[in-house]
Amino acid sequence: MPEIDTEPFHRAVVALNGGPSDARIVRLVASLAARTKAELIAVHVVEIDWTLPLDADIAGRSEEVQRVLDSAEAIAEGVKVKMEPVLLQARDVAAAIVDEATERGADLLVVGLPYRKRFGGEFAIGRTIPYILQNAPCSVWVVREPMSEEPS
Amino acid sequence: MIGGRRPLQGRKPGDKRLRVERPHAPYFRYTGKGQLTAKEAASVPTTPGARLIARIRAIVLGRPLHQEAELGERLSKAKALAIFSSDAISSSAYATEEIILAFILGGAALAALGWSLPVAIAIAGLLAIVAFSYRQVCLAYPNGGGSYSVSKANFGRHASLVAASALLIDYNLTAAVSTSSAVEQIVSAFPALGDVRVLIGVGALALITLANLRGVREAGNIFAVPTYLFMFSAFAMIAIGAYRIVVLGEQHGPPPEVVAATAETAGATSVFLLLRAFASGAVALTGTEAIATGVPAFKPPESRNAATTLVVMAGVLAILFVGITFLATNFAIYPTVPELFGEVQHKTVIAQVAETVFGDSLLFYLFQAFTALLLFLAANTSFAAFPRLAAVLGEDGFFPRQFSLRGDRLAFSMGILLLGLIAASLVIIAGGRTHALIPLYAVGVFIDFTISQGGMIRHWLRTRERGWRYRLAINAVGCAATAVVAVVVTTVKFLDGAWFVVVLIPILVSMMLFIRREYDDQERELHVREDLVVEGPHREQRVVIPVNGVNRAVIQAVNFGRTMSRDVRAVFVTEDPEQGEAVRERWERQVPGVPLVIVESPYRAVISPVLAYLDVLDQAWPPDKEAPITIVVLPEYVARHWWERLLYNQTAKRLKAAILGREHTIIADVPYRREK
Numbered sequence: 001m002p003e004i005d006t007e008p009f010h011r012a013v014v015a016l017n018g019g020p021s022d023a024r025i026v027r028l029v030a031s032l033a034a035r036t037k038a039e040l041i042a043v044h045v046v047e048i049d050w051t052l053p054l055d056a057d058i059a060g061r062s063e064e065v066q067r068v069l070d071s072a073e074a075i076a077e078g079v080k081v082k083m084e085p086v087l088l089q090a091r092d093v094a095a096a097i098v099d100e101a102t103e104r105g106a107d108l109l110v111v112g113l114p115y116r117k118r119f120g121g122e123f124a125i126g127r128t129i130p131y132i133l134q135n136a137p138c139s140v141w142v143v144r145e146p147m148s149e150e151p152s
Numbered sequence: 153m154i155g156g157r158r159p160l161q162g163r164k165p166g167d168k169r170l171r172v173e174r175p176h177a178p179y180f181r182y183t184g185k186g187q188l189t190a191k192e193a194a195s196v197p198t199t200p201g202a203r204l205i206a207r208i209r210a211i212v213l214g215r216p217l218h219q220e221a222e223l224g225e226r227l228s229k230a231k232a233l234a235i236f237s238s239d240a241i242s243s244s245a246y247a248t249e250e251i252i253l254a255f256i257l258g259g260a261a262l263a264a265l266g267w268s269l270p271v272a273i274a275i276a277g278l279l280a281i282v283a284f285s286y287r288q289v290c291l292a293y294p295n296g297g298g299s300y301s302v303s304k305a306n307f308g309r310h311a312s313l314v315a316a317s318a319l320l321i322d323y324n325l326t327a328a329v330s331t332s333s334a335v336e337q338i339v340s341a342f343p344a345l346g347d348v349r350v351l352i353g354v355g356a357l358a359l360i361t362l363a364n365l366r367g368v369r370e371a372g373n374i375f376a377v378p379t380y381l382f383m384f385s386a387f388a389m390i391a392i393g394a395y396r397i398v399v400l401g402e403q404h405g406p407p408p409e410v411v412a413a414t415a416e417t418a419g420a421t422s423v424f425l426l427l428r429a430f431a432s433g434a435v436a437l438t439g440t441e442a443i444a445t446g447v448p449a450f451k452p453p454e455s456r457n458a459a460t461t462l463v464v465m466a467g468v469l470a471i472l473f474v475g476i477t478f479l480a481t482n483f484a485i486y487p488t489v490p491e492l493f494g495e496v497q498h499k500t501v502i503a504q505v506a507e508t509v510f511g512d513s514l515l516f517y518l519f520q521a522f523t524a525l526l527l528f529l530a531a532n533t534s535f536a537a538f539p540r541l542a543a544v545l546g547e548d549g550f551f552p553r554q555f556s557l558r559g560d561r562l563a564f565s566m567g568i569l570l571l572g573l574i575a576a577s578l579v580i581i582a583g584g585r586t587h588a589l590i591p592l593y594a595v596g597v598f599i600d601f602t603i604s605q606g607g608m609i610r611h612w613l614r615t616r617e618r619g620w621r622y623r624l625a626i627n628a629v630g631c632a633a634t635a636v637v638a639v640v641v642t643t644v645k646f647l648d649g650a651w652f653v654v655v656l657i658p659i660l661v662s663m664m665l666f667i668r669r670e671y672d673d674q675e676r677e678l679h680v681r682e683d684l685v686v687e688g689p690h691r692e693q694r695v696v697i698p699v700n701g702v703n704r705a706v707i708q709a710v711n712f713g714r715t716m717s718r719d720v721r722a723v724f725v726t727e728d729p730e731q732g733e734a735v736r737e738r739w740e741r742q743v744p745g746v747p748l749v750i751v752e753s754p755y756r757a758v759i760s761p762v763l764a765y766l767d768v769l770d771q772a773w774p775p776d777k778e779a780p781i782t783i784v785v786l787p788e789y790v791a792r793h794w795w796e797r798l799l800y801n802q803t804a805k806r807l808k809a810a811i812l813g814r815e816h817t818i819i820a821d822v823p824y825r826r827e828k
Contacts, residue, residue, distance in 0.1 A: 045169070046172075054159055054168055054170055055159065055170055059172045060172045060173065060174070063182050063185065063186070066174060066176065066177075066182045067182040067183075067184075069174070069177075070177075070181040070182045070183070071183075073181065074181060074183075085174065085177060086171065087171070087172040087174055088169045088170065088171060088172065089169065089170040089172055090167070090168065090169035090170070091166065091167070091168065092166075092167060095162050095163075095164065095167040095169075096162070096167070096169040098162075098163070099160070099162035099163055099167060099169060100169070102163070103160075135163075
């Protein structure tokens with residue numbers, strides 16, 4: 001792990017999307033938190049569309065959803081950092097992440113960004129990250145996945 | 153509503169979110185599809201008593217370690233030399249004394265001065281043969297060539313079990329002999345401690361047991377230091393002593409007590425006596441095989457590094473052993489045994505040699521401390537090796553399976569405890585005297601050497617690798633030499649205690665074969681054919697509920713019984729026909745549809761009439777139909793306090809004990825929990 005010269009954080013919210021970037025950002029943040037004894041909160045949001053009530057029993061029943069948080073917690077434990085897992089159901093992922101971070105008084109919000117291209121070859125950043133960048137009251141780190149292949 | 157919570161309002165009016173509770177999270181973690189891994193909290197006991205015990209265990213033994221905490225550190229040659237050879241090198245602390253003692257007890261104390269050194273040199277020659285033979289084992293078995301695995305691979309079950317038994321005996325004796333000798337070294341420096349030597353020995357074993365239960369890392373530097381401290385201080389002692397003898401010409405005559413005691417038998421040296429002395433001194437070879445067993449712990453190239461380390465170890469041991477014997481004979485040192493010196497405090501030969509060389513200085517006390525430390529370390533090596541062998545035997549089905557289970561701290565707790573107990577008993581029985589245990593010691597070691605080398609001969613004949621003839625020749629010489637020594641040691645020490653090992657080995661082998669047969673039988677019994685697809689149950693079931701009247705616990709049991717079969721009946725045993733009638737009247741009114749059988753028991757027995765009734769039911773079953781499964785449902789009242797357990801369910805408990813193991817019978821407890 002290279003030395004990263006940065007302001008220490010005290011409470012970081014790590015937003016997990018269930019993709020391969022989760023392990024990377026948890027490892028990164030946990031190893032930094034291990035030095036400063038910072039508090040970590042892992043948040044995974046399951047989006048509930050408008051056809052279902054918000055309190056529909058979806059996330060609690062899904063092993064796969066539980067596994068997203070459990071694997072993150074295991075990685076953090078591996079470097080002896082305690083991580084509080086939070087599972088949310090919401091209509092909008094980005095708003096839920098920002099609201100949770102705000103309510104918890106986090107001074108850092110970390111999100112992973114998969115490298116995807118829109119049809120036509122243009123890089124696609126999606127809706128979630130721009131919303132977070134615009135609305136999060138704290139610092140935001142966006143960790144982008146490496147490109148799976150060299151761009152032509 | 154999930155988890156009974158209301159949605160949380162976000163910053164904007166439409167943003168609502170809901171925290172979903174994760175009830176599994178404190179105890180489990182999802183690690184794969186349909187797969188949970190238990191967290192530490194899931195292993196925490198739930199009752200207050202069990203929690204207290206767990207807390208005490210955590211204080212004494214440390215917190216339970218995670219499976220992944222096991223680490224396989226690779227050892228450099230220098231570190232491995234220290235860690236694996238403490239057992240072998242430490243035997244130089246008592247081997248010389250055993251040779252001299254053999255002469256004294258044979259009535260030829262004066263001959264000891266002239267003959268001990270040649271005997272020691274002969275033993276060093278044997279050591280060279282054994283070391284070169286084991287070097288081959290290191291090269292041929294990179295996964296560790298303990299005599300059990302070598303003989304298992306080459307000879308099969310029986311020979312390998314003989315080897316295993318000899319090893320098990322050996323490890324116990326290593327622990328007991330090394331501890332006793334360590335205590336003797338302490339007592340030699342501080343004679344006032346002589347009266348509490350057994351206590352010190354047992355205390356030390358208890359500490360070593362505890363440390364191992366906590367899971368000590370053998371690879372720690374702390375274990376490498378004592379070996380080198382002893383080695384270098386002993387080399388210094390030999391160098392100074394040899395300088396005084398060879399260059400300065402210092403020579404001591406035998407003490408007057410020895411001359412007086414042996415005046416009549418002076419010079420009576422027979423071949424038998426020499427053989428006895430040789431057999432006694434052969435304990436120096438114990439522990440030589442340790443490196444061959446631990447090959448996988450070396451840094452790569454494992455085999456070659458282990459082989460080199462083994463040769464270096466044998467060299468060091470030979471120099472120490474012959475050197476100490478050389479000093480002892482030239483300084484005319486005798487162990488202070490009652491046969492020569494009357495009732496005086498025992499002072500070991502190595503302590504006297506150190507005192508002669510260093511004088512009554514701090515160096516002497518330091519040397520004694522290093523020697524004792526090394527000997528305790530040698531005892532500790534058994535605490536790693538014995539449980540590991542017991543675990544391997546457990547996995548192979550020759551030892552109870554509990555021996556292959558790791559405890560909270562990843563150590564094989566059962567093996568460690570057993571070794572601690574046996575070694576402590578040996579120390580107590582021998583009164584803390586090393587000499588009393590020695591006759592038992594060398595027998596197993598040489599049986600092991602012989603079987604292992606024999607296995608190697610078979611190995612070369614089978615594999616015929618490049619240069620196999622040369623290698624076979626080395627192992628054949630080793631096998632022949634150790635076989636001869638095994639016979640000699642057993643014969644000349646037979647009455648001193650070697651007989652015990654000769655008797656014990658077949659007993660252990662039969663015991664292990666018996667255990668294996670039991671496990672094999674069980675496996676055959678439980679075996680399910682690979683091609684069998686299990687369909688639904690096809691046997692009929694009936695339910696029998698012993699009742700004590702009509703009450704809530706009974707009703708609950710009856711309702712449960714009805715879910716399993718239509719054939720449900722209650723049995724009420726009573727000595728009073730009127731009471732029986734009263735219960736029947738109430739039963740038929742309140743529990744219609746479930747027949748009640750009243751069993752009048754004029755002899756007031758409760759359990760036997762129920763059993764007899766079950767027998768009658770079995771006999772009444774049509775013989776051409778498959779016997780049904782009888783489910784005995786027992787209503788049980790759950791006690792809230794320990795003292796309540798004495799008040800309730802005593803009959804149910806007796807009934808359960810009586811029915812347990814009955815053919816085609818299942819017991820089902822239906823607990824009734826008090827609401828308030």
